Structures are given as C-alpha cells and as structure tokens.
Amino acid sequence: MSPTSKENLVNALNKALAWELRAIAMYAHYSAYVSGIHRLHLSNHFNNEVNESVMHASTVRSAIVKLDGIAITKRDKTEIVHTSNFKEMLSEAFDTEKKAAETYGEILPLVEEIGDTELFDALEVVYFDEQRSVEELRMMLKD
Numbered sequence: 001m002s003p004t005s006k007e008n009l010v011n012a013l014n015k016a017l018a019w020e021l022r023a024i025a026m027y028a029h030y031s032a033y034v035s036g037i038h039r040l041h042l043s044n045h046f047n048n049e050v051n052e053s054v055m056h057a058s059t060v061r062s063a064i065v066k067l068d069g070i071a072i073t074k075r076d077k078t079e080i081v082h083t084s085n086f087k088e089m090l091s092e093a094f095d096t097e098k099k100a101a102e103t104y105g106e107i108l109p110l111v112e113e114i115g116d117t118e119l120f121d122a123l124e125v126v127y128f129d130e131q132r133s134v135e136e137l138r139m140m141l142k143d
C-alpha cells in the first residue's frame with residue numbers, strides 16, 4: 001500500500017471519527033432534553049444512537065490503529081443545535097446521519113484500494129447502519 005493512499009484513508013477515517021464523537025454528544029444531549037409526549041420513546045431512541053455511535057467510533061478507531069495512524073480525540077466542529085423540540089432534533093439527526101453515510105461512502109473505495117477485506121467488511125457494516133438511520137429518520141420526519 002502506498003504511503004499516500006494510507007494517509008488519505010487515515011484522514012478520511014479521522015473525519016468519520018470526529019462525526020461519531022459529535023453524534024455521541026448530540027444524541028446524549030437530545031436524549032436528556034427531548035420533551036413532550038414523544039419523550040416516552042425518543043429519549044430511549046436517542047440513547048440507543050449514543051451506544052451505536054460509541055460502537056462505530058470504536059470500529060473506526062481500531063481501523064486507524066491498524067493503519068498505524070493517530071486517532072483524533074476532538075469531535076467535528078459543526079454546531080450541536082440546542083433544543084427540546086423533537087422535530088428539530090429529528091431534523092438535526094437527519095442531517096448528521098446523511099453526513100455520516102456520505103463520509104463512510106467516501107471511505108469504502110479507499111479501503112478497497114488498499115485491499116484490506118477485513119477492514120472493508122467492518123466499515124461496510126457501519127456504512128449500512130448509517131444508511132438505515134437516514135431512511136428511518138426520513139420516515140420519522142414524515143407526517
């Protein structure tokens with residue numbers, strides 16, 4: 001594997017890791033603040049998203065370690081919008097999941113390039129999780 005393709009991949013993985021770290025903070029915040037009748041199920045749902053993001057971050061971090069890269073520890077700078085309104089939360093979540101799906105979509109061809117099938121499989125699972133979330137949120141935002 002060439003040093004540049006490895007470096008590009010580590011950079012792309014760090015971008016994904018930053019989004020996962022932001023997702024952890026955002027979903028934990030929304031789980032605590034969601035109000036109204038929808039709190040009953042959404043608080044739990046957001047909490048599950050926290051756990052999923054922790055697992056995704058762990059997968060990505062392991063990939064970076066495997067590639068001898070240095071994993072970042074700071075979340076993506078995109079503002080986490082404070083609200084207690086569930087519709088606003090879902091719309092912020094929708095944007096976040098679309099961004100995540102896009103980021104993993106960019107990573108997969110780079111992993112293919114270096115020919116690591118184990119890494120490809122692990123990251124493809126994460127990519128599918130994000131795709132599923134995008135579709136789920138699209139349905140949740142529908143009237």
Ligand SMILES: [Fe+2]
Pocket residue numbers: 020023052053056100130
């Ligand atoms: Fe994720």
Ligand SMILES: [Fe+2]
Pocket residue numbers: 023097100129130133
């Ligand atoms: Fe996600």
